Every structure is written in structure tokens, then in C-alpha cells.
Amino acid sequence: MALEHAILVSLLEKPGSGYELARRFDRSIGYFWAATHQQIYRVLKRMEGDGWIGAREVAQQARPDKKEYSVAAPGRDALARWLHEPIEPESVRHELAVKIRGAAFDDPAALIREVERHRQAHADRLAHYLAGERRDFTGPEAPGTLDAGQELQHVVLRGGIAYERMTLDWLDDVLATLHRIAAER
Amino acid sequence: MALEHAILVSLLEKPGSGYELARRFDRSIGYFWAATHQQIYRVLKRMEGDGWIGAREVAQQARPDKKEYSVAAPGRDALARWLHEPIEPESVRHELAVKIRGAAFDDPAALIREVERHRQAHADRLAHYLAGERRDFTGPEAPGTLDAGQELQHVVLRGGIAYERMTLDWLDDVLATLHRIAAER
DNA sequence: CTTGTCTATGCAACGAGTTGCATAGCAGGA
DNA sequence: TCCTGCTATGCAACTCGTTGCATAGACAAG
Numbered sequence A, B: 001m002a003l004e005h006a007i008l009v010s011l012l013e014k015p016g017s018g019y020e021l022a023r024r025f026d027r028s029i030g031y032f033w034a035a036t037h038q039q040i041y042r043v044l045k046r047m048e049g050d051g052w053i054g055a056r057e058v059a060q061q062a063r064p065d066k067k068e069y070s071v072a073a074p075g076r077d078a079l080a081r082w083l084h085e086p087i088e089p090e091s092v093r094h095e096l097a098v099k100i101r102g103a104a105f106d107d108p109a110a111l112i113r114e115v116e117r118h119r120q121a122h123a124d125r126l127a128h129y130l131a132g133e134r135r136d137f138t139g140p141e142a143p144g145t146l147d148a149g150q151e152l153q154h155v156v157l158r159g160g161i162a163y164e165r166m167t168l169d170w171l172d173d174v175l176a177t178l179h180r181i182a183a184e185r
Numbered sequence C: 001c002t003t004g005t006c007t008a009t010g011c012a013a014c015g016a017g018t019t020g021c022a023t024a025g026c027a028g029g030a
Numbered sequence D: 001t002c003c004t005g006c007t008a009t010g011c012a013a014c015t016c017g018t019t020g021c022a023t024a025g026a027c028a029a030g
Helices: A003-013 A018-026 A037-049 A073-084 A095-105 A108-137 A148-183 B003-013 B018-026 B037-049 B073-084 B095-105 B108-137 B148-183
Strands: A053-058 A066-071 B053-058 B066-071
Touching: A003 A018, A003 A037, A003 A066, A003 A073, A003 B095, A018 A037, A018 A066, A037 A053, A066 A073, A073 B095, A073 B108, A095 A108, A095 B003, A095 B073, A095 B148, A108 A148, A108 B073, A148 B095, A148 B148, B003 B018, B003 B037, B003 B066, B003 B073, B018 B037, B018 B066, B037 B053, B066 B073, B095 B108, B108 B148
Parallel strands: none
Antiparallel strands: A053 A066, B053 B066
16 A cells, blocks of 8 residues: 555645645645545544654634644654565556557447547646646756755656656547548448 | 456457456556456456356366356447446556655665666566567558557557656656766765 | 466455545635 | 535445465476
8 A cells, every 4th residue: 555655755745634635636646646535534544543643733714623744753664664665567547548449349439539538638737737847847946956855856747747748649649540440431 | 447348348359268368457458457367257257147248168178167258238238338438537546656756755866776677667568569569560561451449459559658668768767866866965 | 196387266354445425614605 | 694615524335456365177397
């Protein structure tokens, strides 16, 4: 399991409540590790029980109180241990690829709109990443101006950008193929 | 759930036993949808109960008997229905990206060997894809020689190749970044 | 002739992830 | 005033996925 480790990383980058974590998992971190608020609350509870994280009640104005979590020493140790363990190269779940192969047994042209929808979603995500990169990682800084944490966040973001660009190119290839097949009938 | 649909596609491409499916899921189809033999046997049983697939006992020489499954009409219908439903753009689980961001709170240099290991795994997979492409999709055929099913299998394979190439480039970027951070200390 | 390997199928237990629902404070608009 | 929407947390039930184990026939190597 790595959700707990993803939470540890996120809390080390910035302490926060379950709700705030859930929103982070809907964006930045969540683009590399998705999770719902249910999972997050459950795991936070367990981690607090194990002493990995500590909670602090925070009264807020104009909204309900929240419990702000931050990482305790045993949590840092657990993260360090995990970082030194090897992991398996990820197992993919690419539903669209299954659909494309399945289209051979149905009407390939019917998939075109679906693929276009996905293309749009990936274009949006790319735009979102690029905006984040402009915001956080451009400017006149010479190499060496960023600290290690920022450098690492940037290289992960560059991975996301590369992934979306590759996916857009591939979806164009898929669309061209579907159109070609449709025309040949 | 889409495992059942992935199995339907695989059985339509070629009927086979649970064991054979499990091996296909270790390769071709499994690069886009991973599954263990346990999952496959369980789902096959349910699908047979629902009448989506039919089984045929096949006696073999020099090995145990097997149950060869093939898709029945209700299974084709179920697949067609699924193909016409929209799906969500996939939720990713990129453990290595989490580790890279986590490395900011540990020793970034310690990640280098792990990243190199992943790089090797992706290089191997790329070589495997390229060998498959040479085997199945080269030759003097003019466009239009392949049927729709082969075209679609090829475009999915091209997606896998593009993914691995992109990943290799990114991992090189990650390695360069980790070396730079290590040198700056 | 025993041991290991490959084909082939399966059970049982557990852990992870999803879905639906519930509660509650506060703000703003109809 | 009531309804909607956002912040904030959580339970319960269910499905899906993983892991460990078990069986059994056939063959090849030692």
C-alpha cells in the first residue's frame, strides 16, 4: 500500500486536514495517485492510531473546525523505510486501450466521439500542468536557485507534461486510424 | 468493472482457457490491463453463470484437460453496451512519482539505483513491443491490407511504444535531476 | 525414483477501493 | 425563511484485488 506514503509526502510538503488532503488528491498529487475522501479519512485515522501523524484541532471563522494533521517522527521513519524498498514497475489499467481493441467487434466509428472526449480531457490537463509550471517554475532563477524539493516537484510535473503530450499525439493517431477504418467500409 | 470486458475482448480475439487467458494477461493485453489468474478464474465462473460465455471441455495430450471458453451472444451484447458507455479518463497510480517527491525528505541520491532499475524494466518492455511490432506489423503490405482488428491492435501497440519511449526520456530527466541535486550538496 | 517444472484449476482470508448515505455549521440568494 | 452550496467528517455495505495455499497430471533431469 502506498496511499499512506502519499499522504505522508503531502503532509510533509504542507500540513493539513483530511478535507484539504482530499482536495490535493483531486489535483496535484492526485494526478499521480488518486484517492477519495473516504479512503483518506480512514487511513488518517489509522495513521494517527499508529503515531505516524499528530492532530491539532483548529477553530476557524466562517467554517467548521478542522483537524490539522502533521507528520510525527515515526511517520518520517516509515516513509524513509518505504523509500528504500524497491517497488514493482507499475501495473497499468488503461480502459480506453481495451475499448479500442474491443471496437473491432463492434462499430469502430462509434468510438470516435469517446476518443475525442478523452482527447479534450487530456488537453485540459496539459493546459493545467503548463499553467502550474509557469506559475511555480519560471522566472530568472539560475540553476541552483530552487531547493531540492522544488526541483523534484518540477521533474515530476515535467513527467506529467510529457505524459499528456504523448497521450495527445497517440489519441490523434487513434482518431486517424478510426477514420481510416470507417472510410474503408 | 472492466476485467470482464477485457476478458470478452480477449476471448473474441481467440477462445481459450483460464490458464491461457492468465498468460495473455501477463503479456499483450496485460500491458494495458493487469490481472492475476485468481481474478480471471473467479470472473470466468461468474460470466459463465450469467451466460456471457460458454465452456467446452478439451482433452489434451501430455497435459491436463482444460476448459476452453468462448463468447456467447449475451456476452457480445454486454460488450457492445459497455463500448457505447462513456468512461472516465483513467485514474493513475504512479508510485514512483510519489517516491520522487518523497525523496525531498530523505536522501535523493538513494533513489538513483531504484530509478535505474525502473529504466531498465521500461527499456526491456520497449524492446518487447518493438519485437512484436516487427513480427506482426511490418512487411510489404500496402495500407488497407490489414483488417480492422489488426489495425486497432497496431494502434494500441503504437500507444505502448510511445508510452515506453516517453517514460525512458522522463526517467533520464529524473536521473539527471537526482545527480544534479546530489552534486549540489 | 525423487525432485523440480509446466500446465491447469481452484478455495479461503484478507486488504484496498468504491458507493451511498448521514450529519452539521455557516453563507448567500430567492 | 427556505434552499442551495461549500467546508468538514464519518459510518456501513459492498465489490474488487492480492496473497497464500492446495491439488493433480505429465514430463524431464538428476
